[in-house]
Amino acid sequence: MPIKDYIRERFFPHMWCPGCGHGTVLNSLLRAVEQLGMSKNEIVVVSGIGCSARISGYVDFHTLHTLHGRALAFATGVKLSKPELNVIVPMGDGDALAIGGNHFIHAARRNIAMTAIVMNNKIYGMTGGQFSPLTGVGGMATTAPYASIDRSFDVVELAKAAGATYVARSTAFHAQECTQMIHDAILHDGFSVVEIMTQCPTHYGRKNKKGGPAEMIKEFKDITTPIGSKAKQENPGLIERGVFVEKDLPEYCAEYDKIIERAQGGA
Amino acid sequence: MGKAKLKEHRINRDWCKGCGICVELCPKKVLELDAEEKAVAVRPEDCIACKLCEIRCPDLAIEIITEPDEK
Amino acid sequence: MSRQVKFVQGNEACLEGALYAGLQFYAGYPITPSSEITEGLALRLPAVGGKFIQMEDEISSICAIIGASLTGHKVMTATSGPGFSLMQEGLGYAVMTEIPCVIVDVMRGGPSTGLPTHGGQGDVMQARWGVHGDHSIVALTASSHQDVFEMTVEAFNIAETYRTPVILLLDEAIGHMREKLEIPEPGELPLVERLRTSVRDGVNYHPYLPREDGRLPMSDFGGVHRYNVTGLYHDMWGFPTSDPKMVHGLIRHLHDKIENRVNVLARYKEYFLEDAERIMVSYGCSARSALHVVKDRRLRGEKLGLLELQTLWPFPAEIVRDRCVGKKSVIVVEMNMGQILHEVKKAVDQPDNVFLANRVDGEYITPPDIYKILRLIQGKGV
Ligand SMILES: Cc1ncc(C[n+]2csc(CCOP(=O)(O)OP(=O)(O)O)c2C)c(N)n1
Ligand code: SF4
Ligand code: SF4
Ligand code: SF4
Ligand SMILES: [Mg+2]
Numbered sequence: 009m010p011i012k013d014y015i016r017e018r019f020f021p022h023m024w025c026p027g028c029g030h031g032t033v034l035n036s037l038l039r040a041v042e043q044l045g046m047s048k049n050e051i052v053v054v055s056g057i058g059c060s061a062r063i064s065g066y067v068d069f070h071t072l073h074t075l076h077g078r079a080l081a082f083a084t085g086v087k088l089s090k091p092e093l094n095v096i097v098p099m100g101d102g103d104a105l106a107i108g109g110n111h112f113i114h115a116a117r118r119n120i121a122m123t124a125i126v127m128n129n130k131i132y133g134m135t136g137g138q139f140s141p142l143t144g145v146g147g148m149a150t151t152a153p154y155a156s157i158d159r160s161f162d163v164v165e166l167a168k169a170a171g172a173t174y175v176a177r178s179t180a181f182h183a184q185e186c187t188q189m190i191h192d193a194i195l196h197d198g199f200s201v202v203e204i205m206t207q208c209p210t211h212y213g214r215k216n217k218k219g220g221p222a223e224m225i226k227e228f229k230d231i232t233t234p235i236g237s238k239a240k241q242e243n244p245g246l247i248e249r250g251v252f253v254e255k256d257l258p259e260y261c262a263e264y265d266k267i268i269e270r271a272q273g274g275a
Numbered sequence: 276m277g278k279a280k281l282k283e284h285r286i287n288r289d290w291c292k293g294c295g296i297c298v299e300l301c302p303k304k305v306l307e308l309d310a311e312e313k314a315v316a317v318r319p320e321d322c323i324a325c326k327l328c329e330i331r332c333p334d335l336a337i338e339i340i341t342e343p344d345e346k
Numbered sequence: 347m348s349r350q351v352k353f354v355q356g357n358e359a360c361l362e363g364a365l366y367a368g369l370q371f372y373a374g375y376p377i378t379p380s381s382e383i384t385e386g387l388a389l390r391l392p393a394v395g396g397k398f399i400q401m402e403d404e405i406s407s408i409c410a411i412i413g414a415s416l417t418g419h420k421v422m423t424a425t426s427g428p429g430f431s432l433m434q435e436g437l438g439y440a441v442m443t444e445i446p447c448v449i450v451d452v453m454r455g456g457p458s459t460g461l462p463t464h465g466g467q468g469d470v471m472q473a474r475w476g477v478h479g480d481h482s483i484v485a486l487t488a489s490s491h492q493d494v495f496e497m498t499v500e501a502f503n504i505a506e507t508y509r510t511p512v513i514l515l516l517d518e519a520i521g522h523m524r525e526k527l528e529i530p531e532p533g534e535l536p537l538v539e540r541l542r543t544s545v546r547d548g549v550n551y552h553p554y555l556p557r558e559d560g561r562l563p564m565s566d567f568g569g570v571h572r573y574n575v576t577g578l579y580h581d582m583w584g585f586p587t588s589d590p591k592m593v594h595g596l597i598r599h600l601h602d603k604i605e606n607r608v609n610v611l612a613r614y615k616e617y618f619l620e621d622a623e624r625i626m627v628s629y630g631c632s633a634r635s636a637l638h639v640v641k642d643r644r645l646r647g648e649k650l651g652l653l654e655l656q657t658l659w660p661f662p663a664e665i666v667r668d669r670c671v672g673k674k675s676v677i678v679v680e681m682n683m684g685q686i687l688h689e690v691k692k693a694v695d696q697p698d699n700v701f702l703a704n705r706v707d708g709e710y711i712t713p714p715d716i717y718k719i720l721r722l723i724q725g726k727g728v
Contacts, residue, residue, distance in 0.1 A: 011335070019585070020290055021334055027294030031333020039330065052567055054413070065574055065585060070567040072416065073576035073586075074409065075435055081406035085413025085421075086567060088397050089371050093417070093568050114402040181300075183330040209294075222299035225331070264397060271392035 011038040014048065016068050023062060027221020029180035029206025030060050033098065033127050036183050036204075038067070040190035051094045054083040056108060058100035059134045059208075060127040069096075077107030080115045083122050091121070091261035094194055098125040101142040102132045105161050109141070116170035116199050120260035123193045124172075124201045126163050129208035137211030148215040164252050167201040174200030175253040179228035180207060182249065189251065198259050205232075205247075279341035281324040284316035291336035297328035349528040356520040357382035359491040359527045360424070360450060361390065363498025366529065367537060370396045370419040373410035375403050375429060378462045379518040380452035383424040404429035408436030408449065415445045416575065418540065418566030420502055424450035427469055428459060431476070437511055438477035439577045441600060444554070444562060446505035446540070448498070450514045452521040453630075455708045464708035465518035467630055470685040473513045474659050480597060482604035484611060485513040485659040489633040491527040494520060496535065497656055500613060503538040508603055509562050515658065517681070519631035519710050540564060545571065554596075555582040560603060604660050612665055613656035618644060619669055622651025624720075626703075627666065627690050628679035629655040631710065636679040636703075638713040639720070658686065663693035675723055676700045681711055 015038065024031050041051065051069040055061035057076035064071040070093075074082045079097050087095045104112050104126045115122065131149060132138040139149035144160035152158075167175045174196040176189040186204055193200035207213060207224035218224050233239040235250035284306075293312030303321040306314050306328060314337060316322065326339045354362070361383050364372075372391055374384040384400070391398040397414070401407040404425050411421035425433065430451040440447050453469045455461025473485040484504055488497040494516065501512040543563035545551040547570040556562050565571040574584040579593045587593070604611070617640055619625065628636040633654040640650045653669050655662065670676045670690075676699055678687040684702045691697035703719040705711040 015335070021292065021336075024333065026292035027296055028333055031335070032331055035330060035332060035335055038335075048572060049568065049570060065576070068572060070572050071574045072413070072567070073574065073578070075439055075577060078405065078409045078436070081401065081409035082413040084399070084401070084406070085371065085373060085410030085415075086417055087413075088399055088410070089414035089419050090417040090566075090568050110402050111406055114406070180331070180333075183327075187330070221294040221333075222296050225296055226299065264392075264399075268392040268395060268397075271389075272395070 009042060011042050014038045014041055014068055015066055019066055022066055024059060025210045027207065027209050027224075028059070029129060029208070029225065030063065030127050032180040032183055033125065033186065033204050033206060034063050034066060036186035037063070037096070037098070037125070037190055039187040040194065043187070043191055044194060046094060050092065051096065052083075052086050053096050053098065054079045054086060055098050056100070056103040057134070058103045058132070060098060060100035060129075061103060063098045077103055078111065079103065080108060080111040080122070080124065084115060084120060087120055087122050088261055088264065095122040096125065096194065097122055098127055100133070101126060101128040101130060102140040105141045105163065105166070113166070113170035116167055116172040116201065118260045119171060119173055119198045119257050121197050122199060123190065123196075124199070125190065126201065126203045127206050128163060128203055129206045129212055131208050131212040133208045133211055137215055150215070163201070163203040168253055171199070172201045173198035173253060173255050173257050174251070176201070176251045177203040177205070177247070178249050179205040179232055181225050181228035185249065192251070192254075196254070198257060279324045281319065281322045281339065282342050283340040284319060284322070285338040285340055286314050286316070287336045288313045290334045292334050294333065297332055297337055300331060301328055349531060352527045352529065353524055354491065354527050355382055355522055355524055356491050356494050356516060357452065357522070358386055359494040360498050360514070360516065361386045362527065362529055363495040364422050364448070364502070365390060365394060366495070366535065367499045367502035368420045368539070369422050369502070371411060371414035371421045372396070372423065373399045373401050373407040373414070374423050375401055375407050375425065377404075377426045377429045379454055379521045380424045380426045380450065382521070383450060383452070404432040405436060408433040408440070408447075411447050412436060412440050412443075412445050415447050416567045418542075418564075420446075420506070420540075422448040422450065424452065426452050426454050427456040430469060430472065434476040434478075438479065438481065440511040441477060441481045441483065442577045443575050444509035444600075445511070445575075446509055447511045448501045448505055448514060449511055450516060453515060453517040461708040463518070465631060465681060465710055466706070466708065467515075467517055467632065467681040468685070469515060470658055470680075470682065473515055480601065482601050483513060483659050484508070484510060484604060484657070485515050486613060486657055487515045487630045488656060489520065489630055489654060491520075491525045493656065495527060495529070497613070499535050499537070503536070504611065506538040506540050507561070508607075509564070510604065513659075515630065517631050542566070543571065552582040553584050554580060556599070608660045608662055609664065611657055611660060612662035614662060614665060615654040615656065616669070617652040617654070618649075619651040619653065621649055623649040623673060624675045624677065625651045625653060625670055625673045626677045626679050627653045627655065627670075627686070629658060629686065632679045632681055635711050635713050635716055639716045642713065655686070661689045661693070663689070666690055666693040667695065670694045673699070677703050677716075677720065677723065679703045679711065679716055681705055
């Protein structure tokens, strides 16, 4: 099926700004799903609130647009109550890691089979450019007019520490890599996290003098490098891309099925 | 699998927002923005059908149609 | 077959009622005095093939049950004041998206951490207006374990019938007290099952287009109909809109589906009202003491009556007005500063005749407490 068969065409052109990296995540997500050849009826996309969260309205799956930060909590109910569904949870960086940080670490801890996609633009896009827990020291934002003194999370390290069993990072520049990671994350039988660095030219770009969408997306090439590359040894400031964790551990819904068996007097 | 051959750049002018990402990142400088700030293929003959424009476009506005590359 | 008889806590009566009603998914976070519901369902739900999950907080608990309701399951969570506060945003989401769910709040003394192990009825107004924005809500309560069981079943039935969250307001005294519970046999109490759409695959299904009778048939997530659910104002397909006509239509619908059915939703009990000269209005644990006083004073020839409310929201104002007409006085008995008192005053023809008998020190309001206040009202001194 062409990827247009997976979108709700009547809502296009979408509401994102020209050159918004979130659009590339949508593009990659659609390609991943297309490659998987899954039925649209077996996919549920749950999102919170933010520019990123609007992604759910554009895809022709079962879609649940919820509350700021709570997407993973809603998704946990969807998944545990009907484990045969493929649950994909795209989130903004503020959505996933500020207001939703607690749900993020606990979903990872449970290893419930869902795909969390963190659309990390290092800013609160929807509300007008306030700093997020990913903005980092020195970043400019409407609530950091003297530059931010807040240290940032490392999404990958956080996900790893919390127990996610698939953890990957890429950027909007590396769209093909993104597609592959989302594809693999959906197939992964456990909690998977894919961080995708995206550009918000309207707020982050403007405040931090990053230039237009093209300059911003190109920067992702310059500031990242594949995991364990030589470039990283030479320049430790580079952000690593790739699959950091991929391991098999007991999955939550499957474990709960065993509880049911036990409670019903089985093995 | 043979190399896919370009047939057509299908650009949806209603969806293209003229962000310039495809223009800037095309390895062969095939694309440009026109007077209405919409992407157009000005040097289609140089296109290598790598589809980088298509997979990066945030607006799903550009599609590279290739000759069927089976056989 | 005969009814199974158990000697249980009110919280257990609640979970028995939920299981009877067909509860399939429960998410919760421990908090006194509601934890027995959460613990009990951790044990019992998987045995009937249901799912239990202990979430990281009450916010995620209500979100998780809403998600599970969308896949076609009967769902519930239980908490107490502090947790109920955390649930308000999710509760509003369930109101807006019209997703059936049951929220039990076993009230304790508040505000804040308050009195965790003592009773109170201070969340009545929070149940009504804890959610931001104009909205309507259904809240039920009960004063005996048999009623707790039945009201729990009612809560599920109302939630499914009207696609709405239903709050069950219990209190610490009821939750922890032990008394007899007879579990009705299967089929004895009517159960409302989810109304699912009959629209076939390939035909347009409108999740938010009411039928002629006002009901909105649902389609389970994972089924053949893919649609959108959002807490934003939305059209009949579930997609966001800010079209003033649609916004107005939706808020009216959310309001009217409850407020136009006040009498249908009203559950209450009447004791000795026919010849009563004075009437008490009460609910939950307070109604137990009120009833005791009524019976006791009747033995001494005093014509007292009791109207026990089991539906608090929407407030059954017409019924209250009707029962209070011509009474010498109306005494509202509750364990708060007068949350239902004001509703009763609004409802009746002579608000100056409405008095409050309350207790707000964490101690259970006893018959002597009420009697003392009665004497004051009657001008007989203490
Ligand atoms: C409880 C709550 N608090 C605050 C908001 C306001 N709000 C909406 S989106 C948002 C932040 C969005 O940032 P992010 O999650 O990074 O997504 P982005 O817009 O950047 O994609 C905030 C603070 C809200 N909707 N709900
Ligand atoms: S404000 Fe930023 S994140 Fe939001 S749509 Fe515009 S570019 Fe994207
Ligand atoms: S990337 Fe897409 S939206 Fe941007 S200019 Fe090219 S075709 Fe238009
Ligand atoms: S397919 Fe590749 S070469 Fe052709 S226009 Fe797109 S980016 Fe340029
Ligand atoms: Mg952001």
